[in-house]
Amino acid sequence: MKIAAAQSIITGDIAENGRTIRALIEQAAHKGARLVNFCEGALSGYAKAQINSPENWLDLDWTTHDTELAAIADTCKRLNIFAVVGSAHPLPAPHPPHNSQYVFSDDGSLIGHYDKRFLSHSELQGWFTPGTQALTFEVDGYRFGCLTCIEVQFPELFMDYERRDVDAILFSSYGIRSFFQIALRAHAGFNCVWISGATPAQTAHEGPAGIIGPDGKVVAHCAAEQRNQLAFATLDRNDPSFDGALNKARPWRRQARQGNIYRKKQIKP
Template identity: 60%
Template sequence: MKLAMAQTVISTDISTNGAAIRAMIAKAAAQGARLVGFCEGALSGYSKFQMDSPAEWPHFDWAAQEAELRAIAVLCGDLRIFAAVGGAHRLPAGHSPHNCLYILSDSGSLLSRYDKRFLSNSELDGWYTPGTAPIIVEVDGFRLGCAICIESQFPEVFSDYERMGVDGVIFSSYGLPSYFQIALRAHAELNCLWIGAATPAQKAGKGPSGIIGPDGEWMVQCAQKPKPDLAVASLDRSDPAYEIALQKARPWRAKARQGDIYREKLVDDPRSHNRDEY
């Protein structure tokens, strides 16, 4: 299954963002990708970077975002490709929106939505409302979880997905600084997962979009320049490069975490009979 991670410029204009997303979807489809992931806030803009304060949310053009999202979904259906698009999701009056990833199917419909669960300190200051649950989407037999930005600093997000049997995680962020990259590579290797990471073009200088293999190494990355780009790689469970990670390390680690392989080897420790002697 070919996965693509995009690097688009985010502006304050939703229609401009939508056009950039559709152009990249067409480019990904032309390269045979089955899913293309975009960065945090790719459609709506992201908190203080495209908005001055949370007080602007009541004036946000939700109709424009809805129209662009529908147009993106139609294109996904026409080109038979899935897309994970960063945006804001409106909640009832009095509540800040979710910071989310909209998952659009290759049939042209909204398949699912992931709402960021671990918000940063600044996001909690009126910008966003946290989500509550992980989601998994399936594309051509590959199961993919979702995570956003600061969630890279929470190992349990990725280890939980591993226990849920995912093959990879779509990671969407407004920037991929070095410590994010270090963490993502570690999560990929420790859990034997593919991780596709997307950032906006204007933040690519600190780390471009790309795809990490289950061995923790980058498979492919976009140009480290502030311009639109696309990284595409094939996810192949039978790839000899990942035989150790996928065929040996991952199943063995699952047994190790379950613990039976150790309990079978336990022996009676004489020190436990009379602790005063030791």
């Protein structure tokens, strides 16, 4: 199954962001992708980049936001493709929004939204409300999970998704700087999962959008240029190049973490 990681230009104009997202969904579908994921704040704008202050969430044009979400859903239905779109998710006042990834099915329905759980110190100062739950969904027999930005620094989140039997993690961030790139490769290799990382085009010089294989190696990436792009990769459990990671390392590490293979060979002091 082919997937795509988006590297999109984000502006302060929600309608413009929506047009960019739909155009990239079209490109992904025409190249045979079944799923495309977008970066943090791809539709609404990201907090400290386009929104500028927590109070500005109150003035966000949520009506246009809803209109663009509906248009994205229609695009997914028309093109028979899944899309995972980073955007703020409003909550009743006085609560700030969730920092979310909206998951759209190929029939145009909203499967749900992943709400970022581990917020930075500054995000907790009125920018966002933390989420509470992991999110998994399936496409063509492959299971996906979602994580966002600073959550790259919490290995337990990646390990939890491995225990939930995901094949791939969709990582959404406003920038994938060098140590994020290193960490994502490590998480992919340690947990033997694909990771698709989406970032804005504005921050591509720090590290481009791309897809990492379950062996921890980069499969595909965009150019480090400020323009709308997609990186494509095919998820294939039967690919012989991933045999060691998927069929040997991953099941063995599960046994190792449970500890039984060690306990029956241990000697009491």
